[in-house]
Amino acid sequence: MEIDHNTLVAFSKSWGLFYLLGFFICVLIYAFWPSNRKRFDRAKKSILDQDDKPWK
């Protein structure tokens, strides 16, 4: 099959749009995966600890 301008346009108009939405669904699953909740909660609180030295 010859790949010409029209082929690329057709590809961009269809899959080019929907693979991004597919990515986004993966992110939704990651963000709301129940076992990640504890990790996220710790992460958002940990930046408030005020020890101004690198950890050993």
Next chain:
Amino acid sequence: MIDKLTYSERQSASFILVAVAVVGLLMAAFGNSNQLGVHGVIVMIFAAALLYPVLSAIYAPEPVEDREASYYDDPIKVGIVLAMAWAIFGMFMGVWVAAQLAWPNLAFDAAWSTFGRLRPTHTSGIIFGFGGNALIATSFHVVQRTSRARLAGQVSPWFVLFGYNLFCVLAVSGYFIGVTQSKEYAEAEWYADLWLVVVWVTYFILYLRTLARRKEPHIYVANWYFMAFILVVAMLHIVNNLAIPIAWSSAKSYTIWPGVQDAMVQWWYGHNAVAFFLTAGFLGMLYYYLPVRAQRPIFSYRLSILSFWGIVFFYMWAGSHHLHYTALPHWVQTLGMTFSVMLLVPSWASAGNALLTLNGAWDRVRSDATLRFMMAAAVFYGLSTFEGSFLAIRPVNALSHYTDWTVGHVHAGALGWVALITFGSIYTLVPTLWKRERMYSAALIEWHFWLAIAGTLIYIFAMWNSGIIQGLMWRTYTGENTLAYSFVDSLVAMYPYYIARAFGGLLFLIGAAIGCYNIWMTVKAVPSTVPATPDAPETAAAVPGE
């Protein structure tokens, strides 16, 4: 600063600087008396000015303490000073070009001071000089604190910071002498662009290596925003600046992109520069300094992840909304418009997340102007992203495009969002960085805040009025189906708004100058939180009498 480097690190720094000076010499030799030659001399002066302090301290005692036991803050301090210096320069140029629009005589009949040359010194001075230095400084700070690890390099942070500023100096000085590749926000020519690639790749590697040595297992969300900023800007910069110089001895080059593809690549670059330079990096600041200043964790960490990936996926496609009603295929315009409207979701998720973090701490927002800077930034972020989605809709764009409405929209973002979040972050950062109890004067921060708010509001209201009047005048037809107003008629109608806009910008500039004074006095006059240690070694008394 140089006493914190080992002897071999001082040697590598000198070697790099000599190499840069040699490149400058070659540019001067090949470029002869044209613009490339002028830039060669500037490169040599820049390298020599940095080489002098390095060489004069090259045999100074080496650091004895364990450097890994502390964060590397020296480059951050210099970065903040440079950011504030560029802020004053860039804002001054902005006030000047704004005044030129009202009073054209302010160009003083010289080539270097015409509007076309001064305007990019304002945009590059603010975006790259002020914004870029603030981003480099805060990213170095945030990545160390959230990773609980020191920067993965001693010389490379300096290379990134000063190398980047060399790019800014080449860009801005070039505009005065007529160097430009005529691409908005990418005006710098091929040799400066190549140099920025080297600097930027070093920046990305330094950031990744620092993250790789992190002691905190989770990578905090602010780092994701900074990483997206660094990675995507590299990508945009390289693709948009693919160009062939007319000769190795010339500053002039031509882009490899032909016709409408050039336009598309340029606005894919241009709008993603807004997305990843002026949004993602500054959201990184917001997600770190706002919770730290408010002493409250971010309202929803999950939402911050969703808005991050939303911005990354959606923004990539939005650039074509700059090319409505052009030769660009209609479906590409529609694609850009659709994604621009969808962008409202992740944008408002971030703005809402910031404001909900403050919910329950409004008394602190009332009493603490630094926190209020960040709150106002989140509000302006929400407003300008709403306006942006709206302006990207094709029929709305028919009214707004080429008018001052666009200029007002950009400044709602640049003044209201980018500059306010930066000032809020800097006021949070300066006392901790220099180990001071507090900023020198809380009253001066209040002054800065209200001048900045007043300046921004005057600016954007003037441009809304002016832009909509312009747009309407250009599309008003008479009964005989001819245009009712000439272009000059619309120009006369702009006059009062141009004066108001210059005044708004002037207020903003005065606020920034007050900020500089306050930072200077904090470093000079506020008592340190760390007790002073005696300078003499304590064992001196053990060898009495000789």
